[in-house]
Amino acid sequence: MTQLFVGSAAMLGALIIMGIFWKVGTSSMPRDDDYKHVAEAGYAIRRRYFWGLLAVSVVLFIIGVIAFPYPKVMEAKIKGEPFVVKINSKQFQWDLSATEIPLGPVRFDVTSQDVNHGFGIYDGQGRLVTQSQSMPDYVNRLYVNFAKPGKYKIWCLEYCGVAHHIMTTEFEVK
Amino acid sequence: MDALYERRVAGISLGIGAITIVLFGTTIFFGVIARMSQGGFITLRPDVFYEFMTLHSVGVAGSLMTGITAMMWYSLRKHINLHMNLMQIMFGIIGAVVVSLLAATLLGFYGTGWTFLYPLPFKSAGAWDDWAAGLYLLLLLCVVAAMSLSWGDVVITAARKYTFSGAVGWKLIAGKDTPETTPPPVVLISVITSLCGLFSNIAGATVLILLLIHWADPGFYLDYLYIKNLIYYFGHILMNMAMYMAVAVVYELLPLYAKRPWKSNKIVAISWNAAFIAVSLAYLHHLLQDFPQPFAIQVIAVFGSYMAAFPATVVTVIGAMVLVYRSGIQWTVAPLYMFLGLMSWAIGGFWAVLDAGFNNAFHNTMFVPGHFHLYLLAGTSFIFVATLYNITEELGGCKDTFEDRLGLWAWFIGAYGVALTFLLSGVLGTPRRYAVQMPGKETWSTFGALFGWIVIFALILVIGRYLTRLQKVKPLRS
Numbered sequence: 063m064t065q066l067f068v069g070s071a072a073m074l075g076a077l078i079i080m081g082i083f084w085k086v087g088t089s090s091m092p093r094d095d096d097y098k099h100v101a102e103a104g105y106a107i108r109r110r111y112f113w114g115l116l117a118v119s120v121v122l123f124i125i126g127v128i129a130f131p132y133p134k135v136m137e138a139k140i141k142g143e144p145f146v147v148k149i150n151s152k153q154f155q156w157d158l159s160a161t162e163i164p165l166g167p168v169r170f171d172v173t174s175q176d177v178n179h180g181f182g183i184y185d186g187q188g189r190l191v192t193q194s195q196s197m198p199d200y201v202n203r204l205y206v207n208f209a210k211p212g213k214y215k216i217w218c219l220e221y222c223g224v225a226h227h228i229m230t231t232e233f234e235v236k
Numbered sequence: 237m238d239a240l241y242e243r244r245v246a247g248i249s250l251g252i253g254a255i256t257i258v259l260f261g262t263t264i265f266f267g268v269i270a271r272m273s274q275g276g277f278i279t280l281r282p283d284v285f286y287e288f289m290t291l292h293s294v295g296v297a298g299s300l301m302t303g304i305t306a307m308m309w310y311s312l313r314k315h316i317n318l319h320m321n322l323m324q325i326m327f328g329i330i331g332a333v334v335v336s337l338l339a340a341t342l343l344g345f346y347g348t349g350w351t352f353l354y355p356l357p358f359k360s361a362g363a364w365d366d367w368a369a370g371l372y373l374l375l376l377l378c379v380v381a382a383m384s385l386s387w388g389d390v391v392i393t394a395a396r397k398y399t400f401s402g403a404v405g406w407k408l409i410a411g412k413d414t415p416e417t418t419p420p421p422v423v424l425i426s427v428i429t430s431l432c433g434l435f436s437n438i439a440g441a442t443v444l445i446l447l448l449i450h451w452a453d454p455g456f457y458l459d460y461l462y463i464k465n466l467i468y469y470f471g472h473i474l475m476n477m478a479m480y481m482a483v484a485v486v487y488e489l490l491p492l493y494a495k496r497p498w499k500s501n502k503i504v505a506i507s508w509n510a511a512f513i514a515v516s517l518a519y520l521h522h523l524l525q526d527f528p529q530p531f532a533i534q535v536i537a538v539f540g541s542y543m544a545a546f547p548a549t550v551v552t553v554i555g556a557m558v559l560v561y562r563s564g565i566q567w568t569v570a571p572l573y574m575f576l577g578l579m580s581w582a583i584g585g586f587w588a589v590l591d592a593g594f595n596n597a598f599h600n601t602m603f604v605p606g607h608f609h610l611y612l613l614a615g616t617s618f619i620f621v622a623t624l625y626n627i628t629e630e631l632g633g634c635k636d637t638f639e640d641r642l643g644l645w646a647w648f649i650g651a652y653g654v655a656l657t658f659l660l661s662g663v664l665g666t667p668r669r670y671a672v673q674m675p676g677k678e679t680w681s682t683f684g685a686l687f688g689w690i691v692i693f694a695l696i697l698v699i700g701r702y703l704t705r706l707q708k709v710k711p712l713r714s
Contacts, residue, residue, distance in 0.1 A: 064597040068590050069663035075590075076583045083579040086557045093564025097496050104558030112550050119542040126538050126593040134531050153361045177356045178460070180525070180600050182667065188676055190665035192596055195525045197460050198355075202527040217674065219600040219667050221349050223356065224283045224363040227670035 064129070065190070131192055136205035144169040144205060147233075149216075151179040151196045154225040156216050161233045165208050170194075172202040179229070180219025186212045193219050208235045242313045244320060246627055249310035250706060252327055253624045256303030257702060259334065260617065261695040263295025268688035271654075274673050275682035283363050285671035286347035293350040294337060298379065300616055301478050302330050305386055307623040308429075308481040311422050311488040316393045322385050329382035333375045340375065344368025349669060351471065352376075354447060354463040358454065370451045377444040380437045387430035387437075394419060394427045403427045405505025421500050425484035428508045429477050432515060436473035439466045461528060465520075472519035479581055479611060480511070482619035483552055486574050489626050490556060493571040494563040498555065507551035514544035521592035525599045541592030545585060553582050569640045570625035576648060577618030584611030587659065600669075602680070603662025606655050613691065614651035624702055632708035639701050647694035653687025 094100055128135070144167040148159035152175040172181045172194055179196040183206065191214070194202040211234075218229035270288045273280040280288065306327075309318060340346045346368035348356045357369040394403040401407050402417030405424050419427070443466035450456045491498040517540025523529050524537055556578050565571060587607035591598045598604065628634045661680035666673065673681055 064594055065663050065665065068594045068597065069660070072587050072590055072659065072663075075586045079579060079582050079586065082557075083575065083582075086561055087567070087575060090560050090563055090565045090567070092562065094562035100562055101558050104554060104561065108550060108554045111554065112546070115546065115550065119545065122593050123538060123542055127535060129594070129596070130534065131525075131596045132527055132531060132534065153359065177359050178353045178464070180667075182600075184665065188665065188674065190597065190601065193525055193599060194527055197464075197526065197528075199460055200526075200528045202525075204527070217667055220353070221286075221351070221356075221600075221669040223359070223361045224286060224347070225361070226286075227282065227667075227672050 131194065131204060133203045133205065140167040140205050140207060142167055146171060149173070149181060149196065150175060151181070151218075151229075152176050153223050154218070154229040156181075156229070156231040158216075158231065158233060163208065163233055163235050165211060165235060167205065167207050170202075170204040170206070172196045172204060173200065174198045177222050178220045179222050182217045182219035184215045184217055185210070186214070195220060211235050241317060241320075243631075245310055245313040245318075246631055248320070248323065248327075249306045250624070250627055250631075250709065252306035253303060253620075253627070254703065254706065255331075256299045256306070257621070257624070257695075257699055259299040260296060260303065261692070261699055263292050263299060264688075264695065265692060267292035267296070268685060268692055271681060271688050272685040274670065274678065275685040276678055277682070277685060280671065282671040283345060283347065286349070286363070286669075287341050287345055289669065290347045290349055291338075291341045294341075295334075296612065297350060297475060297478070298330070298334065298337075300612065300620065301383070301474065302327065303620050304478050304481045304485070304616060305383070307485050307620055308390075308422075308426055309386070310623065310627065311485045312390070312426055315420055315423050316390075316397055318393055319389050322389050326382040326386045329378055333378050333382075336371060336375050340368045340371045344371065346372050348372075351467060352447070353467065354450075354458060354460060357447065358451065366451075370448065373444050373447050373451065377441065377448070380440045380444065384434060384437045387433040390426050390430040391434070394423050398423070404431070405500070405509060408500060408502050408505040409509070411502070418500055420488070421498060421504055422484050422488035424500055424505065425480065425487060425508055428512050429480040429484060432473055432480070432512055433477050435516070436470050436477070440470035440474075443467055443470060461523075461526060464523060464526065468522040469516075469519045472522060473515055475608070475612070476515045476518075478616045480515075482577065482616045483581070485619055485623055486556065486578065487552075489623065490559060490571060490574050492626075493568070493574075494559045494565045496559055496563055498559055503551055504555075507547035511544070511547040514540055514547065516540075518544050518592065521595060524592070524595040538592055538595075541589050545589050548585055549582060553578055568625075568629075569636045569644055570622045570629060573618045573622035573625065573644060576644075577615050577622065580614035580618065580651070581611050581616075584608065584615055584655070598662055600667060601662040602658045602666045602668050605668055606657075606659025606662050609658055610651065610655035613654060614648060618647075621698060621702075625705075628702070628705040628709060631710065632705060634705040634708050637701070639697055643694050643697035643701060646690055647698065650687050650690030650692075650694055654684055654691060657681070657684035657687060 145164050146169045149170050149172040150157040174196045181196045182193040183191040185191050194204040213234050215232045266288045272278050345364040398417050398419045403419050407413040407417050520537030521541050584607050657680045666677040
């Protein structure tokens with residue numbers, strides 16, 4: 063859902079920017095020698111643009127922070143005690159402490175034995191659900207609230223060497 | 237500045253331009269081959285794919301960085317007298333590095349990608365030789381040293397002429413400026429950008445030396461998260477700098493075509509000082525999926541990413557629009573490359589902000605190469621080529637031909653196609669840096685490879701035309 067929303071915003075924004083450049087680029091003729099007048103009009107637009115950009119940025123910033131996947135945010139959202147799965151990664155495999163996981167809140171404790179990996183969870187339709195890094199010496203605590211049963215796949219989302227693209231496994235949510 | 241100095245600078249810039257654009261095209265070729273493999277046209281062995289990926293990313297970044305540094309140097313020639321010897325040493329070192337880099341990747345099978353995330357260079361699972369990892373790190377250290385020579389020269393020379401606080405715009409901001417201490421925008425931006433580069437190089441040199449010590453003594457412990465921070469501070473700033481140097485060039489050259497002035501003022505000075513802060517904070521968004529980073533740092537990462545959009549668009553992009561609106565500008569190929577380059581910067585930058593703002597959904601998916609391919613392939617490189625066209629116009633009286641325009645629009649279509657196929661694939665969750673795509677996610681790579689060939693076609697045209705135009709430039713006479 064986030065991907066679709068942001069992807070649409072990316073396309074819409076690109077079209078708007080292209081439209082503005084097209085409009086300005088095709089309005090270069092005829093020359094207006096009163097540059098001061100042109101500049102003042104441009105700077106008036108700039109002031110309005112500045113406040114508009116500030117408003118949009120503040121809204122997106124707040125939405126982004128609310129959607130943070132970090133324990134500090136997620137622990138407040140998750141109701142009940144989460145089921146804990148320990149994830150240990152190494153070139154080029156995933157070790158899971160459980161491959162059958164109950165519906166509801168789950169906490170993945172993700173770490174690595176060798177290099178940096180990326181712990182990406184994909185649903186049955188191949189959509190990215192969430193992710194965290196998997197790093198040696200550190201544990202990433204990733205909370206997920208599984209609402210739909212089914213098979214999920216883990217794919218590596220940090221380049222980790224020559225078999226990075228086949229570093230995958232799956233688990234089932236029941 | 238004396239005419240002989242200016243002419244020599246132009247001559248060296250043209251030479252560096254010729255070498256770097258050929259290198260740029262060659263390393264893009266490796267990228268297209270890798271994309272063809274992802275799209276199912278050919279089958280590369282995974283180790284070869286990752287070698288090509290490394291060669292492509294480091295080669296394109298290195299050639300573009302070198303080329304645009306030369307163009308910045310060219311654009312500064314009327315204002316400050318840089319040391320030609322230093323510049324020649326820098327280009328010499330980088331030339332030697334390129335040859336050695338080819339050895340590290342093609343003979344030593346080195347393939348970590350540009351990021352060389354610790355400890356991957358030392359844990360290749362048998363894919364590359366140990367000497368190749370050490371050589372690669374040593375070569376990057378040479379690049380850091382060479383670039384520091386050049387950027388240090390820009391800062392010191394400008395500070396001698398305008399004073400340091402004048403050169404970085406602080407006197408303008410404080411209202412204590414005089415004509416003697418007010419640099420033109422190209423100098424102000426180049427100095428701030430060079431300072432960014434020097435800071436980034438301190439981080440780069442630190443991490444590379446630490447990794448080289450670890451290479452020599454594997455028992456030498458390094459903290460993974462600390463090293464990751466240093467690597468991304470170094471790499472993120474370096475790639476943003478390439479665009480900022482290009483923008484400095486636009487501030488100098490676009491007014492020549494619009495026949496209007498683009499002067500330094502308090503707003504420009506504030507904006508570029510803010511850009512310095514924003515780019516220094518925004519690197520943190522590369523670590524948004526590293527949960528052990530302190531929470532406040534993660535908030536700052538997103539804040540810095542949004543902040544970066546303000547100086548770029550409010551001052552530079554709108555400033556460029558005001559400059560050309562009703563200016564009577566003739567849209568020859570050089571200003572058109574510049575204008576389209578700014579547009580790609582704005583779009584690619586917008587996509588970058590979305591990536592940072594909603595990072596959990598896009599981190600290390602194809603969305604990421606989508607945004608940076610746009611502002612490198614149709615942003616920085618467009619302004620680099622615009623400068624080459626400008627110099628040959630100025631020194632050779634060259635006029636645009638049909639092939640020049642065909643090259644531009646083919647490049648434009650190819651670059652936007654390449655970027656969009658990456659981006660849309662990322663929206664569908666496709667991971668980046670996969671030798672073989674996840675099942676069911678190959679389609680966009682197929683189209684991406686086809687657009688890549690359009691870029692190659694355009695580059696052949698552009699390089700051919702540039703070399704033809706070069707022949708019209710009168711030889712240097714002392």
